[in-house]
Amino acid sequence: MMNKKVIYLDSHASTPVDQDVLSVMLPYFTEHYGNGNHKAGWKTNSAVENARFQVSNLIGAKPSEITFTSGATEAINIALFGLLKSNASKRNHIITQKTEHPAILQSVNEIRRLGYKVTILDVDTVGRINTEDLKQAATEQTLVVVIMLANNEIGTVQPIKQIGEISKSVGAKFFCDITQGLGWYQLNMNTNYIDMASISAHKIYGPRGVGALFVRKKANIKLKPILFGGGQEKGIRPSTINTPAIVGFGKTCDILNSESNRIFGHIKMLRDRMENQLFSSIEGIKLNGCPENRHPGNLNISIPTISGEVLKGKLPNVMFSTTSACSSTSTKPSRVIKAIQANDLVLKNSFRIGIGKYNTIEEIDYVANKIIDLVKEK
Numbered sequence: 001m002m003n004k005k006v007i008y009l010d011s012h013a014s015t016p017v018d019q020d021v022l023s024v025m026l027p028y029f030t031e032h033y034g035n036g037n038h039k040a041g042w043k044t045n046s047a048v049e050n051a052r053f054q055v056s057n058l059i060g061a062k063p064s065e066i067t068f069t070s071g072a073t074e075a076i077n078i079a080l081f082g083l084l085k086s087n088a089s090k091r092n093h094i095i096t097q098k099t100e101h102p103a104i105l106q107s108v109n110e111i112r113r114l115g116y117k118v119t120i121l122d123v124d125t126v127g128r129i130n131t132e133d134l135k136q137a138a139t140e141q142t143l144v145v146v147i148m149l150a151n152n153e154i155g156t157v158q159p160i161k162q163i164g165e166i167s168k169s170v171g172a173k174f175f176c177d178i179t180q181g182l183g184w185y186q187l188n189m190n191t192n193y194i195d196m197a198s199i200s201a202h203k204i205y206g207p208r209g210v211g212a213l214f215v216r217k218k219a220n221i222k223l224k225p226i227l228f229g230g231g232q233e234k235g236i237r238p239s240t241i242n243t244p245a246i247v248g249f250g251k252t253c254d255i256l257n258s259e260s261n262r263i264f265g266h267i268k269m270l271r272d273r274m275e276n277q278l279f280s281s282i283e284g285i286k287l288n289g290c291p292e293n294r295h296p297g298n299l300n301i302s303i304p305t306i307s308g309e310v311l312k313g314k315l316p317n318v319m320f321s322t323t324s325a326c327s328s329t330s331t332k333p334s335r336v337i338k339a340i341q342a343n344d345l346v347l348k349n350s351f352r353i354g355i356g357k358y359n360t361i362e363e364i365d366y367v368a369n370k371i372i373d374l375v376k377e378k
Contacts, residue, residue: 011356051250060188075198075213082223091143126290127156149181154289155298164193183256206252210245268296308351
């Protein structure tokens with residue numbers, strides 16, 4: 001039976017919509033679709049504001065600090081380019097790091113083209129920045145430090161509290177893509193000194209095409225819009241809002257807020273189970289990323305005698321990634337694995353398992369045993 005069943009192990013790329021999330025979304029497609037200053041519009045507006053509370057409650061923020069977007073990529077662009085447009089200071093320096101998401105790095109490349117100085121920090125062999133490097137790079141000319149919470153390929157978690165403290169010490173803002181950390185990482189935006197953050201719903205069992213931008217009120221950030229139209233979302237993100245998706249986003253945050261220990265305890269147990277089986281049976285296997293500071297569902301590994309691409313061909317019913325989903329159309333080796341100073345063999349053979357809440361022990365054991373058997377055949 002397992003040979004025919006599709007086993008999805010790519011939850012860092014996207015997740016299925018939770019049935020409870022879908023059920024609260026459906027009425028906003030067919031029953032509560034009003035959009036205007038009347039009773040039908042008030043109903044949808046009320047649902048959106050409830051979702052805004054649910055999202056803010058998950059990350060220790062205020063509802064007024066949440067702006068809904070089409071996803072994390074849009075939130076990143078609104079935040080960074082909106083900050084640049086409103087920048088009346090002489091600060092002309094941006095800091096980021098090599099293993100950021102392409103949405104950050106491509107934005108930073110454009111920021112450099114606009115005349116800003118850019119520092120891209122190296123990471124160590126497990127994918128973490130050295131905070132001493134950040135201290136040396138950050139000056140009174142630094143406008144914003146842009147470093148993600150958890151890496152989407154290797155799962156490595158950055159020391160965000162220290163990053164926030166260093167940013168604050170020179171008067172710079174701290175922008176953090178927290179998309180891969182929602183639910184399992186105990187986030188409180190004020191205590192972590194995060195000034196702005198991007199979020200996407202489809203990584204946490206919510207719908208695609210919806211996310212949010214967090215802007216901390218006490219940070220006194222006045223973003224100028226980069227999109228123009230109606231006055232929705234206080235003019236920061238003008239467009240008719242996607243009410244069903246926003247309602248679903250709110251519900252998935254509400255579920256995580258109440259059930260995260262159970263959900264991510266299950267995910268981590270499965271990840272550790274697979275890791276233990278593979279590492280106890282395969283000689284020369286290597287973990288890519290940080291063994292301690294890591295996403296609980298992430299297992300990025302390389303096996304010296306077989307590549308991830310070959311495994312993918314041998315396991316057609318198992319869905320996993322040999323590169324970031326956001327760059328899966330590229331045949332180039334992973335820049336993240338390259339950044340952690342991996343050799344050519346590791347670079348070629350690496351693959352990513354992303355375990356989710358719907359995976360089972362039976363699935364994990366089946367995949368682990370299949371990989372072990374394929375390695376023995378080589």
